[in-house]
Amino acid sequence: MEIGLALFDVIFKPGAALRRISRNKPVSSAILVFLLVSFMVSLTPFLAGDMIQTNPLLAVILSFSASMFRLVGVLIASLFLFLVSRFFRGRGSLLGVFSALGFAHFVFILLPLVEFIGVMQGGLEFFVIWFRYIIFIWFALLFVLSVRESQGFTTLRALITIAATFLLVVILSGFVGFSFLALLM
Amino acid sequence: MSSLFKKVFVIVLVLAVAGAMAGIYYQFRPEPEDVEGRVAQIRLNGPIQTAGSPFSDMMISPARVREKLERAEEARGVEAVVITVESPGGAVAASQEINDMIADFELPVVMAMGDMAASGGYYISASADAIVAQPGTMTGSIGVIFTLFDPEELLDNIGVEREIIKSGEHKDMFSRALDDEEREKLQTMSDEAHRQFVEAVAEGRDLSEEEVRELATGELYLGTQAYELGMVDELGGRSQAVEVAGEIAGIEDPVSYDLPEPPIYRRLLGFSSRVVELIRGQRMDYELEILRRVESGLSPVLEYKVPGY
Numbered sequence: 001m002e003i004g005l006a007l008f009d010v011i012f013k014p015g016a017a018l019r020r021i022s023r024n025k026p027v028s029s030a031i032l033v034f035l036l037v038s039f040m041v042s043l044t045p046f047l048a049g050d051m052i053q054t055n056p057l058l059a060v061i062l063s064f065s066a067s068m069f070r071l072v073g074v075l076i077a078s079l080f081l082f083l084v085s086r087f088f089r090g091r092g093s094l095l096g097v098f099s100a101l102g103f104a105h106f107v108f109i110l111l112p113l114v115e116f117i118g119v120m121q122g123g124l125e126f127f128v129i130w131f132r133y134i135i136f137i138w139f140a141l142l143f144v145l146s147v148r149e150s151q152g153f154t155t156l157r158a159l160i161t162i163a164a165t166f167l168l169v170v171i172l173s174g175f176v177g178f179s180f181l182a183l184l185m
Numbered sequence: 186m187s188s189l190f191k192k193v194f195v196i197v198l199v200l201a202v203a204g205a206m207a208g209i210y211y212q213f214r215p216e217p218e219d220v221e222g223r224v225a226q227i228r229l230n231g232p233i234q235t236a237g238s239p240f241s242d243m244m245i246s247p248a249r250v251r252e253k254l255e256r257a258e259e260a261r262g263v264e265a266v267v268i269t270v271e272s273p274g275g276a277v278a279a280s281q282e283i284n285d286m287i288a289d290f291e292l293p294v295v296m297a298m299g300d301m302a303a304s305g306g307y308y309i310s311a312s313a314d315a316i317v318a319q320p321g322t323m324t325g326s327i328g329v330i331f332t333l334f335d336p337e338e339l340l341d342n343i344g345v346e347r348e349i350i351k352s353g354e355h356k357d358m359f360s361r362a363l364d365d366e367e368r369e370k371l372q373t374m375s376d377e378a379h380r381q382f383v384e385a386v387a388e389g390r391d392l393s394e395e396e397v398r399e400l401a402t403g404e405l406y407l408g409t410q411a412y413e414l415g416m417v418d419e420l421g422g423r424s425q426a427v428e429v430a431g432e433i434a435g436i437e438d439p440v441s442y443d444l445p446e447p448p449i450y451r452r453l454l455g456f457s458s459r460v461v462e463l464i465r466g467q468r469m470d471y472e473l474e475i476l477r478r479v480e481s482g483l484s485p486v487l488e489y490k491v492p493g494y
Binding site: 002003004005007008009036040043044047048052109110112113115116119120 | 188191192194195196198199201202203205206208209210212
Protein backbone atom coordinates (compact mmCIF):
# COMPACT_ATOMS: atom_id res chain seq x y z
CA MET A 1 0.00 0.00 0.00
CA GLU A 2 1.43 3.36 -1.07
CA ILE A 3 1.79 5.72 1.90
CA GLY A 4 1.57 8.86 -0.28
CA LEU A 5 -1.69 7.78 -1.92
CA ALA A 6 -3.17 6.71 1.40
CA LEU A 7 -2.31 10.03 3.02
CA PHE A 8 -3.81 11.98 0.14
CA ASP A 9 -7.01 9.97 0.42
CA VAL A 10 -7.11 10.40 4.22
CA ILE A 11 -7.45 14.13 3.54
CA PHE A 12 -9.77 14.07 0.53
CA LYS A 13 -11.60 10.71 0.70
CA PRO A 14 -11.26 9.76 4.36
CA GLY A 15 -14.04 7.15 4.54
CA ALA A 16 -12.76 4.97 1.70
CA ALA A 17 -9.11 5.53 2.67
CA LEU A 18 -9.57 4.48 6.29
CA ARG A 19 -11.62 1.44 5.21
CA ARG A 20 -8.78 0.37 2.92
CA ILE A 21 -6.15 1.05 5.61
CA SER A 22 -8.00 -0.93 8.29
CA ARG A 23 -8.36 -3.86 5.87
CA ASN A 24 -4.71 -3.87 4.69
CA LYS A 25 -3.31 -3.09 8.18
CA PRO A 26 -0.09 -1.29 7.10
CA VAL A 27 1.12 -1.17 10.70
CA SER A 28 4.71 -0.10 10.04
CA SER A 29 3.53 2.70 7.69
CA ALA A 30 1.01 3.84 10.29
CA ILE A 31 3.75 3.96 12.95
CA LEU A 32 6.02 5.88 10.58
CA VAL A 33 3.31 8.42 9.71
CA PHE A 34 2.30 8.79 13.33
CA LEU A 35 5.87 9.26 14.58
CA LEU A 36 6.76 11.76 11.84
CA VAL A 37 3.66 13.89 12.40
CA SER A 38 3.85 13.64 16.17
CA PHE A 39 7.54 14.57 16.15
CA MET A 40 6.94 17.63 13.96
CA VAL A 41 4.02 18.78 16.11
CA SER A 42 5.98 18.21 19.34
CA LEU A 43 9.06 20.04 18.04
CA THR A 44 7.13 23.12 16.83
CA PRO A 45 6.65 24.79 20.27
CA PHE A 46 10.36 24.31 20.98
CA LEU A 47 11.23 26.20 17.78
CA ALA A 48 9.69 29.36 19.22
CA GLY A 49 11.41 28.99 22.60
CA ASP A 50 14.79 29.38 24.22
CA MET A 51 15.62 25.69 24.52
CA ILE A 52 16.21 25.16 20.79
CA GLN A 53 18.87 27.89 20.94
CA THR A 54 20.56 26.72 24.11
CA ASN A 55 20.12 22.94 23.92
CA PRO A 56 18.78 21.77 20.56
CA LEU A 57 19.57 18.12 21.22
CA LEU A 58 17.43 18.12 24.36
CA ALA A 59 14.54 19.68 22.40
CA VAL A 60 14.81 16.92 19.79
CA ILE A 61 15.04 14.18 22.44
CA LEU A 62 12.02 15.56 24.31
CA SER A 63 10.01 15.81 21.08
CA PHE A 64 10.89 12.26 20.12
CA SER A 65 10.11 10.95 23.62
CA ALA A 66 6.74 12.71 23.53
CA SER A 67 6.04 11.09 20.15
CA MET A 68 6.90 7.65 21.52
CA PHE A 69 4.67 8.14 24.55
CA ARG A 70 1.85 9.22 22.26
CA LEU A 71 2.40 6.15 20.12
CA VAL A 72 2.01 3.95 23.18
CA GLY A 73 -1.11 5.96 24.06
CA VAL A 74 -2.60 5.31 20.61
CA LEU A 75 -1.78 1.63 20.93
CA ILE A 76 -3.57 1.45 24.31
CA ALA A 77 -6.50 3.46 22.94
CA SER A 78 -6.71 1.07 19.97
CA LEU A 79 -6.72 -1.90 22.34
CA PHE A 80 -9.58 -0.49 24.40
CA LEU A 81 -11.52 0.50 21.29
CA PHE A 82 -11.02 -2.99 19.87
CA LEU A 83 -12.23 -4.65 23.09
CA VAL A 84 -15.26 -2.40 23.44
CA SER A 85 -16.14 -2.77 19.76
CA ARG A 86 -16.10 -6.58 20.24
CA PHE A 87 -18.82 -6.04 22.82
CA PHE A 88 -20.82 -4.15 20.14
CA ARG A 89 -20.18 -6.98 17.64
CA GLY A 90 -17.40 -5.28 15.77
CA ARG A 91 -15.77 -7.31 12.98
CA GLY A 92 -12.38 -5.58 12.78
CA SER A 93 -8.97 -6.35 14.17
CA LEU A 94 -6.78 -4.53 16.69
CA LEU A 95 -4.13 -3.80 14.07
CA GLY A 96 -6.78 -2.48 11.71
CA VAL A 97 -7.97 0.11 14.28
CA PHE A 98 -4.40 0.99 15.15
CA SER A 99 -3.39 1.52 11.50
CA ALA A 100 -6.44 3.66 10.80
CA LEU A 101 -5.82 5.79 13.89
CA GLY A 102 -2.15 6.18 12.96
CA PHE A 103 -3.02 7.49 9.51
CA ALA A 104 -5.85 9.65 10.89
CA HIS A 105 -3.22 11.60 12.85
CA PHE A 106 -1.86 12.91 9.55
CA VAL A 107 -4.16 15.96 9.70
CA PHE A 108 -2.15 17.25 12.66
CA ILE A 109 0.66 17.98 10.20
CA LEU A 110 -1.22 21.21 9.47
CA LEU A 111 -0.63 22.45 13.04
CA PRO A 112 2.96 23.69 12.42
CA LEU A 113 1.68 25.59 9.37
CA VAL A 114 -0.95 27.30 11.52
CA GLU A 115 1.62 28.08 14.21
CA PHE A 116 3.91 29.55 11.54
CA ILE A 117 1.13 31.91 10.44
CA GLY A 118 0.64 32.79 14.12
CA VAL A 119 4.31 33.66 14.56
CA MET A 120 4.50 35.68 11.35
CA GLN A 121 1.31 37.70 11.44
CA GLY A 122 0.98 38.76 15.08
CA GLY A 123 -2.52 40.24 14.78
CA LEU A 124 -4.80 37.44 13.67
CA GLU A 125 -4.83 35.33 16.83
CA PHE A 126 -8.48 34.48 16.31
CA PHE A 127 -7.59 32.92 12.93
CA VAL A 128 -4.93 30.71 14.52
CA ILE A 129 -7.22 29.67 17.37
CA TRP A 130 -10.08 28.83 15.02
CA PHE A 131 -7.80 26.95 12.69
CA ARG A 132 -6.51 24.87 15.59
CA TYR A 133 -10.12 24.06 16.53
CA ILE A 134 -10.87 23.10 12.95
CA ILE A 135 -7.92 20.68 12.87
CA PHE A 136 -8.97 19.07 16.15
CA ILE A 137 -12.57 18.73 14.94
CA TRP A 138 -11.27 17.28 11.68
CA PHE A 139 -9.24 14.73 13.64
CA ALA A 140 -12.27 13.89 15.81
CA LEU A 141 -14.25 13.12 12.64
CA LEU A 142 -11.42 10.94 11.31
CA PHE A 143 -11.28 9.19 14.69
CA VAL A 144 -14.96 8.28 14.41
CA LEU A 145 -14.46 7.21 10.79
CA SER A 146 -11.48 5.04 11.81
CA VAL A 147 -13.61 3.13 14.31
CA ARG A 148 -16.57 2.95 11.95
CA GLU A 149 -14.61 1.69 8.95
CA SER A 150 -12.33 -0.68 10.85
CA GLN A 151 -15.21 -2.39 12.68
CA GLY A 152 -17.86 -2.22 9.97
CA PHE A 153 -20.07 -0.10 12.22
CA THR A 154 -22.64 2.54 11.53
CA THR A 155 -21.64 6.08 12.57
CA LEU A 156 -23.96 5.88 15.60
CA ARG A 157 -22.51 2.60 16.76
CA ALA A 158 -18.98 3.98 16.28
CA LEU A 159 -19.88 7.01 18.41
CA ILE A 160 -21.37 4.79 21.13
CA THR A 161 -18.23 2.62 21.04
CA ILE A 162 -15.99 5.67 21.46
CA ALA A 163 -18.14 7.05 24.29
CA ALA A 164 -18.19 3.67 26.04
CA THR A 165 -14.41 3.33 25.63
CA PHE A 166 -13.91 6.78 27.06
CA LEU A 167 -16.14 5.92 30.00
CA LEU A 168 -14.31 2.65 30.54
CA VAL A 169 -10.93 4.40 30.52
CA VAL A 170 -12.20 7.00 33.02
CA ILE A 171 -13.61 4.33 35.33
CA LEU A 172 -10.47 2.20 35.09
CA SER A 173 -8.21 5.21 35.70
CA GLY A 174 -10.31 6.19 38.71
CA PHE A 175 -10.21 2.63 40.00
CA VAL A 176 -6.43 2.36 39.55
CA GLY A 177 -5.95 5.82 41.06
CA PHE A 178 -8.06 5.09 44.13
CA SER A 179 -6.38 1.69 44.59
CA PHE A 180 -3.01 3.37 44.46
CA LEU A 181 -4.13 5.97 47.01
CA ALA A 182 -5.49 3.23 49.25
CA LEU A 183 -2.13 1.46 49.11
CA LEU A 184 -0.37 4.66 50.13
CA MET A 185 -2.69 5.37 53.07
CA MET B 186 -6.76 12.07 -10.28
CA SER B 187 -3.38 10.54 -11.07
CA SER B 188 -1.43 8.78 -8.37
CA LEU B 189 1.63 10.90 -9.26
CA PHE B 190 -0.30 14.08 -8.45
CA LYS B 191 -1.42 12.64 -5.12
CA LYS B 192 2.12 11.67 -4.17
CA VAL B 193 3.49 15.06 -5.20
CA PHE B 194 0.75 16.77 -3.19
CA VAL B 195 1.67 14.88 -0.01
CA ILE B 196 5.40 15.52 -0.55
CA VAL B 197 4.79 19.25 -1.11
CA LEU B 198 2.59 19.40 1.99
CA VAL B 199 5.25 17.77 4.16
CA LEU B 200 7.94 20.05 2.70
CA ALA B 201 5.73 23.11 3.30
CA VAL B 202 5.33 22.09 6.93
CA ALA B 203 9.08 21.57 7.27
CA GLY B 204 9.57 25.02 5.71
CA ALA B 205 7.08 26.52 8.14
CA MET B 206 8.98 24.97 11.03
CA ALA B 207 12.23 26.43 9.72
CA GLY B 208 10.42 29.77 9.40
CA ILE B 209 9.32 29.62 13.05
CA TYR B 210 12.90 28.84 14.06
CA TYR B 211 14.41 31.77 12.13
CA GLN B 212 11.64 34.21 13.04
CA PHE B 213 12.04 33.63 16.75
CA ARG B 214 14.74 35.72 18.35
CA PRO B 215 15.05 35.29 22.11
CA GLU B 216 15.06 38.53 24.05
CA PRO B 217 17.99 39.06 26.39
CA GLU B 218 17.09 38.53 30.03
CA ASP B 219 17.71 42.07 31.27
CA VAL B 220 16.66 44.62 28.68
CA GLU B 221 16.63 48.20 29.84
CA GLY B 222 17.48 51.65 28.62
CA ARG B 223 15.77 51.14 25.29
CA VAL B 224 14.64 54.11 23.22
CA ALA B 225 11.90 52.96 20.86
CA GLN B 226 11.93 54.30 17.32
CA ILE B 227 8.64 55.27 15.71
CA ARG B 228 8.34 56.62 12.17
CA LEU B 229 5.52 58.88 11.02
CA ASN B 230 5.43 59.72 7.32
CA GLY B 231 2.98 61.55 5.12
CA PRO B 232 0.05 63.91 5.41
CA ILE B 233 -1.98 64.01 8.60
CA GLN B 234 -5.57 62.89 8.29
CA THR B 235 -8.24 61.63 10.64
CA ALA B 236 -9.34 58.55 8.75
CA GLY B 237 -6.33 56.39 8.16
CA SER B 238 -5.97 54.13 5.19
CA PRO B 239 -5.42 50.61 6.47
CA PHE B 240 -3.45 49.73 3.35
CA SER B 241 -0.88 52.49 3.26
CA ASP B 242 1.95 53.51 5.55
CA MET B 243 2.35 56.89 3.87
CA MET B 244 -0.05 58.84 6.04
CA ILE B 245 -0.36 59.80 9.68
CA SER B 246 -3.60 59.29 11.58
CA PRO B 247 -4.39 59.43 15.30
CA ALA B 248 -5.30 55.73 15.29
CA ARG B 249 -1.97 54.78 13.78
CA VAL B 250 -0.01 57.00 16.19
CA ARG B 251 -1.93 55.53 19.12
CA GLU B 252 -1.17 52.00 17.97
CA LYS B 253 2.54 52.74 17.62
CA LEU B 254 2.76 54.48 20.99
CA GLU B 255 0.96 51.58 22.66
CA ARG B 256 3.34 49.10 21.07
CA ALA B 257 6.29 51.14 22.33
CA GLU B 258 4.82 51.33 25.81
CA GLU B 259 4.22 47.58 25.93
CA ALA B 260 7.67 46.63 24.59
CA ARG B 261 10.10 45.36 27.21
CA GLY B 262 12.71 47.77 28.53
CA VAL B 263 11.50 50.84 26.59
CA GLU B 264 12.06 53.96 28.69
CA ALA B 265 11.74 56.68 26.04
CA VAL B 266 10.51 57.15 22.50
CA VAL B 267 11.95 58.90 19.46
CA ILE B 268 9.40 59.76 16.78
CA THR B 269 10.85 60.51 13.37
CA VAL B 270 8.38 62.77 11.64
CA GLU B 271 8.23 63.54 7.93
CA SER B 272 5.07 65.47 7.19
CA PRO B 273 3.78 68.62 5.48
CA GLY B 274 0.86 68.62 7.93
CA GLY B 275 -2.80 68.08 7.21
CA ALA B 276 -6.14 67.98 8.99
CA VAL B 277 -6.64 70.29 11.96
CA ALA B 278 -8.50 67.99 14.35
CA ALA B 279 -6.20 65.03 13.61
CA SER B 280 -3.13 67.18 14.32
CA GLN B 281 -4.67 68.32 17.60
CA GLU B 282 -5.51 64.76 18.63
CA ILE B 283 -1.98 63.55 17.94
CA ASN B 284 -0.54 66.56 19.77
CA ASP B 285 -2.63 65.67 22.84
CA MET B 286 -1.64 62.01 22.57
CA ILE B 287 2.06 62.85 22.60
CA ALA B 288 1.60 65.33 25.46
CA ASP B 289 -0.19 62.72 27.59
CA PHE B 290 2.21 59.88 26.79
CA GLU B 291 3.77 58.37 29.90
CA LEU B 292 7.33 58.04 28.57
CA PRO B 293 9.54 60.91 27.39
CA VAL B 294 9.06 61.63 23.69
CA VAL B 295 11.63 63.27 21.42
CA MET B 296 10.72 64.27 17.87
CA ALA B 297 13.37 63.81 15.19
CA MET B 298 12.51 65.87 12.13
CA GLY B 299 13.40 64.64 8.67
CA ASP B 300 13.26 66.68 5.45
CA MET B 301 10.01 68.36 6.40
CA ALA B 302 8.00 68.58 9.60
CA ALA B 303 6.02 71.71 9.00
CA SER B 304 2.59 73.11 9.77
CA GLY B 305 0.61 70.14 11.19
CA GLY B 306 3.92 68.26 11.25
CA TYR B 307 5.23 70.93 13.62
CA TYR B 308 1.91 71.01 15.52
CA ILE B 309 2.19 67.32 16.44
CA SER B 310 5.85 67.81 17.39
CA ALA B 311 5.27 70.79 19.65
CA SER B 312 4.06 68.83 22.66
CA ALA B 313 7.04 66.46 22.72
CA ASP B 314 9.62 66.73 25.48
CA ALA B 315 12.23 67.82 22.95
CA ILE B 316 12.58 68.39 19.21
CA VAL B 317 15.70 67.54 17.22
CA ALA B 318 15.93 68.75 13.62
CA GLN B 319 18.52 68.53 10.89
CA PRO B 320 20.10 71.86 9.92
CA GLY B 321 18.31 71.57 6.58
CA THR B 322 14.92 70.43 7.87
CA MET B 323 12.00 72.53 6.67
CA THR B 324 9.79 73.28 9.61
CA GLY B 325 7.54 75.99 10.98
CA SER B 326 4.73 77.04 8.64
CA ILE B 327 2.61 77.84 11.66
CA GLY B 328 -0.57 78.85 9.93
CA VAL B 329 -3.87 77.70 8.55
CA ILE B 330 -4.92 77.29 4.97
CA PHE B 331 -8.36 77.02 3.46
CA THR B 332 -8.26 76.56 -0.31
CA LEU B 333 -11.40 77.21 -2.30
CA PHE B 334 -12.08 77.24 -5.99
CA ASP B 335 -14.94 78.97 -7.68
CA PRO B 336 -15.99 76.31 -10.18
CA GLU B 337 -18.42 78.51 -12.17
CA GLU B 338 -16.09 79.32 -15.03
CA LEU B 339 -14.69 75.79 -15.23
CA LEU B 340 -18.17 74.34 -15.51
CA ASP B 341 -19.11 76.95 -18.12
CA ASN B 342 -16.03 76.06 -20.14
CA ILE B 343 -16.84 72.38 -20.21
CA GLY B 344 -20.50 73.13 -20.89
CA VAL B 345 -22.03 71.80 -17.73
CA GLU B 346 -25.10 73.49 -16.43
CA ARG B 347 -26.04 72.91 -12.89
CA GLU B 348 -28.83 73.72 -10.56
CA ILE B 349 -28.51 73.94 -6.81
CA ILE B 350 -31.43 73.43 -4.50
CA LYS B 351 -30.52 74.37 -0.98
CA SER B 352 -31.97 74.82 2.47
CA GLY B 353 -29.80 77.02 4.59
CA GLU B 354 -28.44 80.34 3.45
CA HIS B 355 -24.76 79.38 3.15
CA LYS B 356 -25.16 75.73 2.18
CA ASP B 357 -23.88 76.33 -1.35
CA MET B 358 -21.02 78.62 -0.39
CA PHE B 359 -18.38 76.18 -1.61
CA SER B 360 -20.09 75.77 -4.97
CA ARG B 361 -19.82 79.40 -6.07
CA ALA B 362 -17.89 82.57 -5.39
CA LEU B 363 -18.04 83.66 -1.76
CA ASP B 364 -19.78 86.85 -0.76
CA ASP B 365 -18.17 89.26 1.71
CA GLU B 366 -20.06 87.95 4.70
CA GLU B 367 -19.06 84.35 3.98
CA ARG B 368 -15.48 85.35 3.37
CA GLU B 369 -15.48 87.03 6.76
CA LYS B 370 -16.95 83.96 8.44
CA LEU B 371 -14.31 81.68 6.95
CA GLN B 372 -11.60 84.16 7.90
CA THR B 373 -12.86 84.09 11.50
CA MET B 374 -12.78 80.32 11.43
CA SER B 375 -9.26 80.29 10.02
CA ASP B 376 -8.12 82.85 12.63
CA GLU B 377 -9.55 80.74 15.41
CA ALA B 378 -7.71 77.63 14.15
CA HIS B 379 -4.56 79.76 13.92
CA ARG B 380 -5.03 80.93 17.51
CA GLN B 381 -5.37 77.29 18.60
CA PHE B 382 -2.13 76.46 16.76
CA VAL B 383 -0.30 79.34 18.47
CA GLU B 384 -1.68 78.30 21.84
CA ALA B 385 -0.60 74.67 21.37
CA VAL B 386 2.93 75.66 20.30
CA ALA B 387 3.26 78.11 23.20
CA GLU B 388 2.16 75.47 25.66
CA GLY B 389 4.29 72.71 24.18
CA ARG B 390 7.43 74.77 23.72
CA ASP B 391 7.19 76.84 26.91
CA LEU B 392 7.04 80.05 24.94
CA SER B 393 4.73 82.98 25.41
CA GLU B 394 1.86 83.32 22.95
CA GLU B 395 3.35 86.66 21.94
CA GLU B 396 6.61 85.00 20.95
CA VAL B 397 4.86 82.28 18.99
CA ARG B 398 2.57 84.76 17.25
CA GLU B 399 5.65 86.49 15.87
CA LEU B 400 6.83 83.19 14.41
CA ALA B 401 3.38 82.12 13.24
CA THR B 402 3.35 83.90 9.93
CA GLY B 403 2.99 80.66 7.97
CA GLU B 404 6.57 80.91 6.78
CA LEU B 405 8.89 77.94 6.61
CA TYR B 406 12.12 77.88 8.61
CA LEU B 407 15.23 75.84 8.08
CA GLY B 408 16.40 73.72 10.99
CA THR B 409 19.19 76.17 11.86
CA GLN B 410 16.76 79.12 11.88
CA ALA B 411 14.24 77.14 13.94
CA TYR B 412 16.99 76.33 16.44
CA GLU B 413 17.89 79.99 16.82
CA LEU B 414 14.24 80.90 17.25
CA GLY B 415 13.73 78.28 19.97
CA MET B 416 11.40 76.18 17.86
CA VAL B 417 13.67 73.13 18.14
CA ASP B 418 16.03 72.08 20.94
CA GLU B 419 18.92 70.41 19.15
CA LEU B 420 20.35 70.02 15.69
CA GLY B 421 21.09 66.52 14.53
CA GLY B 422 19.61 63.27 13.40
CA ARG B 423 18.04 60.25 14.96
CA SER B 424 21.10 59.20 16.94
CA GLN B 425 21.20 62.69 18.45
CA ALA B 426 17.49 62.31 19.25
CA VAL B 427 18.23 59.00 21.02
CA GLU B 428 20.91 60.74 23.10
CA VAL B 429 18.48 63.53 24.03
CA ALA B 430 15.78 60.99 24.89
CA GLY B 431 18.29 59.16 27.06
CA GLU B 432 19.16 62.36 28.93
CA ILE B 433 15.50 63.19 29.56
CA ALA B 434 14.67 59.65 30.71
CA GLY B 435 17.82 59.41 32.82
CA ILE B 436 19.23 56.48 30.84
CA GLU B 437 22.96 56.10 31.19
CA ASP B 438 23.53 54.24 27.95
CA PRO B 439 20.46 54.56 25.71
CA VAL B 440 19.97 51.84 23.13
CA SER B 441 17.99 52.54 19.98
CA TYR B 442 15.26 49.94 19.65
CA ASP B 443 13.25 49.28 16.51
CA LEU B 444 9.81 48.08 17.40
CA PRO B 445 8.94 44.67 15.92
CA GLU B 446 7.77 44.86 12.34
CA PRO B 447 4.03 45.02 11.79
CA PRO B 448 2.37 41.72 10.94
CA ILE B 449 3.31 40.27 7.57
CA TYR B 450 -0.24 40.46 6.20
CA ARG B 451 -0.30 44.21 6.88
CA ARG B 452 3.05 44.67 5.20
CA LEU B 453 1.82 42.74 2.20
CA LEU B 454 -1.37 44.79 2.06
CA GLY B 455 0.64 47.99 2.35
CA PHE B 456 2.91 46.88 -0.45
CA SER B 457 0.03 45.88 -2.70
CA SER B 458 -1.65 49.25 -2.20
CA ARG B 459 1.59 51.02 -2.99
CA VAL B 460 1.77 49.15 -6.28
CA VAL B 461 -1.62 50.62 -7.20
CA GLU B 462 -0.46 54.09 -6.10
CA LEU B 463 2.69 53.69 -8.15
CA ILE B 464 0.79 52.66 -11.27
CA ARG B 465 -1.70 55.47 -10.76
CA GLY B 466 1.16 57.95 -10.30
CA GLN B 467 2.79 56.76 -13.50
CA ARG B 468 -0.40 57.06 -15.47
CA MET B 469 -1.56 60.39 -14.08
CA ASP B 470 -0.69 63.09 -16.57
CA TYR B 471 -0.43 66.79 -15.85
CA GLU B 472 -4.06 67.65 -16.61
CA LEU B 473 -5.35 64.90 -14.37
CA GLU B 474 -3.14 66.11 -11.54
CA ILE B 475 -4.56 69.64 -11.97
CA LEU B 476 -8.06 68.19 -11.95
CA ARG B 477 -7.30 66.26 -8.74
CA ARG B 478 -6.21 69.47 -7.06
CA VAL B 479 -9.27 71.32 -8.31
CA GLU B 480 -11.41 68.51 -6.92
CA SER B 481 -9.81 68.90 -3.51
CA GLY B 482 -10.52 72.63 -3.74
CA LEU B 483 -14.16 71.87 -4.38
CA SER B 484 -14.40 70.00 -1.10
CA PRO B 485 -12.54 72.52 1.03
CA VAL B 486 -11.29 71.83 4.51
CA LEU B 487 -9.37 73.87 7.01
CA GLU B 488 -5.82 72.54 7.19
CA TYR B 489 -2.55 72.94 9.02
CA LYS B 490 -0.66 72.16 5.85
CA VAL B 491 2.18 73.52 3.77
CA PRO B 492 0.53 74.78 0.56
CA GLY B 493 1.28 72.72 -2.53
CA TYR B 494 1.82 69.41 -0.71
